[in-house]
Amino acid sequence: MLEHWRDGPARSAIVDFVERAVRDIAPEERVAVFDNDGTLWCEKPAYIQLDFLMRRLAEKAGDDHTLRTQEPYRAAADHDLAWFGNAITKHYQGDDNDLKALAAAGLSLHVSMTVEDYAAHVTDFFDRADHPSLGRPYRECVYAPMVQLLRHLETHGFTCYIASGGGRDFMRPVTGALYGVPPERVIGSAQGLKFDAGDLVIQPTLDVFDDGPEKPVRIWSRIGRRPVLAVGNSNGDNEMLSYCRGLRLLVRHDDGEREFAYTAGAERALEHAAAQGWTQISMRDDWATVFGD
Incomplete structure (x- = not known):
């Protein structure tokens, strides 16, 4: 026990x-x-879902280079996972500026996708993705x-x-x-x-x-x-x-x-x-x- x-x-x-x-x-x-x-x-160096979103946002930034100068697309393209983690930490400390930018971008990622197709993306992510520092x-x-x-x-x-x-x-x-x-x-x-x-x-x-x-x-x-x-x-x-x-x-x-x-x-x-x-x-x-x- x-x-x-x-x-x-x-x-x-x-x-x-x-x-x-x-x-x-x-x-x-x-x-x-x-x-x-x-x-x-585990939630560090960033939430696992944020790593999932980062990879999806990086794909979008790769298709539209004008996004590369905007957050969170810049952080996603540069694989700056710390930016994503800090956005949540700032939220818990009362600063929602970065979280609002992340939420707006995240809400646009999977529009018109069925819940089953979204679940398939999530499952594929967990089948392939590793933690960036724990190995x-x-x-x-x-x-x-x-x-x-x-x-x-x-x-x-x-x-x-x-x-x-x-x-x-x-x-x-x-x-x-x-x-x-x-x-x-x-x-x-x-x-x-x-x-x-x-x-x-x-x-x-x-x-x-x-x-x-x-x-x-x-x-x-x-x-x-x-x-x-x-x-x-x-x-x-x-x-x-x-x-x-x-x-x-x-x-x-x-x-x-x-x-x-x-x-x-x-x-x-x-x-x-x-x-x-x-x-x-x-x-x-x-x-x-x-x-x-």
Whole structure:
């Protein structure tokens, strides 16, 4: 049980809570929600979805050289993955200028594509793409202790959902294979869709950005229950963790040897965790392994 976890306060908190939940909480109320980027898989030097978008934007810039002087096309053409990662970090620190430029470009990429064709692009990306600095396929950048936690919770009657700021339709093609979480239990940001000639096709609009205070709204609208366990790692998860009425877990990226060490974009969540007694998971101290090698 939880062999990828070292003995310590975090593991004890999980084990104790699950034991109490089995005794005191009805199975239908045992709802757990997990952030994805930085909680279930690696998010540095940039989110995996941003690498996917960078490659798609670079293709577009290659066809139209006038785009090469504009962000984010310049960053994409130059393979400047740090620019994409910094855009999200700035967002969590209150600066959305780069994120707005990225969102506008990203919304235009797959217009009129069917959801099935988009899923095929995502699957192909995961079949071929490697992490730029860890030297492993993206499919192997999943945190083994968190997958083990998912299985542990399911074994004890929990229903686990992903509630992410990442794209719902980017995650759905792979969450079953990577985490054992089916597509109907994936909540995320979403581009607009339109029914056309028997297909759902992508529109150049943002339907929802599932981040910050939007996360509890989307959790309630999709599940209809308040979670009793929530796991996140950044400021964008702060409201989701606050909404949880049971065990709140915050992953701290403090292992620069096996993964990355950083707090940028998690400052507010870390303050709240300390003030409100949330259980903090130290990647360095609490995980016996990170990627399960």
